[in-house]
Amino acid sequence: MTAPLRLGIAGLGTVGAGVVKIVRRQAGMLQTRAGRPVAITAVTARSRDKDRGVPLGDYGWEDDPVALASRDDVDILVELMGGADGPAKAATEAALDLGKTVVTANKAMLALHGQALAERAEAQNATIRFEAAVAGGIPVMKSLTEGLAGNQITRVMGVMNGTCNYILTRMGDAGLPYDEVFAEANALGYLEADPTLDVGGIDAAHKLTLLASVAFGTTPDFTGIEIEGIERVSIDDIRHAADMGFAIKLLGVAQPTARGLEQRMSPCLVPLASPLGQLDGATNMVVLEGDAVGQIVLRGAGAGEGPTASAVMGDVMDLARGLTVPTFGQPVSSLTQPKPAQAAAPAPYYLRMTLSDKPGAMAKVATALGEAGVSIDRMRQYQHEAPEAPVLFVTHKTTRAALDDALAAFPATGVVTGDPVALRIES
Numbered sequence: 001m002t003a004p005l006r007l008g009i010a011g012l013g014t015v016g017a018g019v020v021k022i023v024r025r026q027a028g029m030l031q032t033r034a035g036r037p038v039a040i041t042a043v044t045a046r047s048r049d050k051d052r053g054v055p056l057g058d059y060g061w062e063d064d065p066v067a068l069a070s071r072d073d074v075d076i077l078v079e080l081m082g083g084a085d086g087p088a089k090a091a092t093e094a095a096l097d098l099g100k101t102v103v104t105a106n107k108a109m110l111a112l113h114g115q116a117l118a119e120r121a122e123a124q125n126a127t128i129r130f131e132a133a134v135a136g137g138i139p140v141m142k143s144l145t146e147g148l149a150g151n152q153i154t155r156v157m158g159v160m161n162g163t164c165n166y167i168l169t170r171m172g173d174a175g176l177p178y179d180e181v182f183a184e185a186n187a188l189g190y191l192e193a194d195p196t197l198d199v200g201g202i203d204a205a206h207k208l209t210l211l212a213s214v215a216f217g218t219t220p221d222f223t224g225i226e227i228e229g230i231e232r233v234s235i236d237d238i239r240h241a242a243d244m245g246f247a248i249k250l251l252g253v254a255q256p257t258a259r260g261l262e263q264r265m266s267p268c269l270v271p272l273a274s275p276l277g278q279l280d281g282a283t284n285m286v287v288l289e290g291d292a293v294g295q296i297v298l299r300g301a302g303a304g305e306g307p308t309a310s311a312v313m314g315d316v317m318d319l320a321r322g323l324t325v326p327t328f329g330q331p332v333s334s335l336t337q338p339k340p341a342q343a344a345a346p347a348p349y350y351l352r353m354t355l356s357d358k359p360g361a362m363a364k365v366a367t368a369l370g371e372a373g374v375s376i377d378r379m380r381q382y383q384h385e386a387p388e389a390p391v392l393f394v395t396h397k398t399t400r401a402a403l404d405d406a407l408a409a410f411p412a413t414g415v416v417t418g419d420p421v422a423l424r425i426e427s
């Protein structure tokens, strides 16, 4: 019989325990499909005594993740501890230096250190697999590196943080304000220990970094992403957007343009009738566009024990079958350094503001917009109680720079009260 593929599992939390369960439950099926057994030889976590809901007695135990990565009876390190630095990075480096491939779900580590780790891997003829790091159970990396390998990818975009999508959907469905839904999501355990990673768009931007690197053959460039979170989206914005046929989503978009690589993660309006507009709750969606294939839409669970462990196992099974792909889909030396686009492509914008309810207020704002080169497509004024009037505009296609000029000119009009909200409308 062909030798088993021996896994060392570092981290036995949500994802790690899920992987152990699949390996145990599906041992026969995995062996048949891979032509060799897939076995766990050793594990590590912080606490040895915690009940993980799955028997661990057959496996070796290490207190130190680096010791786990270095064991002679571990062929593949499965890193499921998390954290951009610390034990996850130390164990990954130890495994790579020994020529062992690493399977991980750790988007933070790869978004920030992916290039250096990929170089380290290649120096030892190893690789890093990270299907689970981007959009959980959706096999987006495999789609890009295998099924779409013959395409020049022209754009990738998606809703890749289920918690933000849950918050925005729930605000709209239940008519609840952001703070209340945020507290609810927190109580349900949906938010990361540091919630700004979710609602600030950082977690989703980590995923977009990896997606863009593989899609466009560029070095992962987290710092090149324009990031805006969902904290300022109000229930009014969600209602007004729906009134005009749009939904608000935390949308990541990356595309090469003549101005450089555009990468942004921000709340956007998308048509309600589009697949992205229809995406409710904690589900993720990734849209891939290639020169030959056109558009592909992938939808599924972006997090949780089963879906994330499923993605980890996809990588493990490739390795068991002897299938290897370079970390970012091509040799690391061939990745190009992206030139970040100085500005996003022009788009229509949704603009909400509150005006003093005085004669001529609207004209002053329209003039400020016009002088900045922003033309108005539609305008709405909602019922209000004096002395302030909520007003919203939809602009024709404009650049963000022109819009920012208009926003900067608003205080001088003396009629705009509070901070206006500007959201891009994505076609």
Ligand SMILES: NC(=O)c1ccc[n+]([C@@H]2O[C@H](COP(=O)([O-])OP(=O)(O)OC[C@H]3O[C@@H](n4cnc5c(N)ncnc54)[C@H](OP(=O)(O)O)[C@@H]3O)[C@@H](O)[C@H]2O)c1
Pocket (backbone or CB within 6 Å): 010, 011, 012, 013, 014, 015, 016, 044, 045, 046, 047, 048, 050, 063, 064, 065, 080, 081, 082, 083, 087, 105, 106, 107, 108, 132, 133, 136, 302, 303, 304, 305, 308
């Ligand atoms: N949860 C998801 O749905 C999901 C989805 C996609 C990607 N991911 C990624 O998957 C990774 C794991 O996430 P998770 O949700 O499974 O996290 P988790 O539930 O918090 O589990 C983390 C595990 O790592 C162990 N650990 C932490 N520090 C350690 C150390 N110094 N030495 C040994 N073990 C250590 C913990 O041990 P103890 O249990 O003893 O504390 C725990 O078992 C992260 O990179 C995350 O971003 C998660």
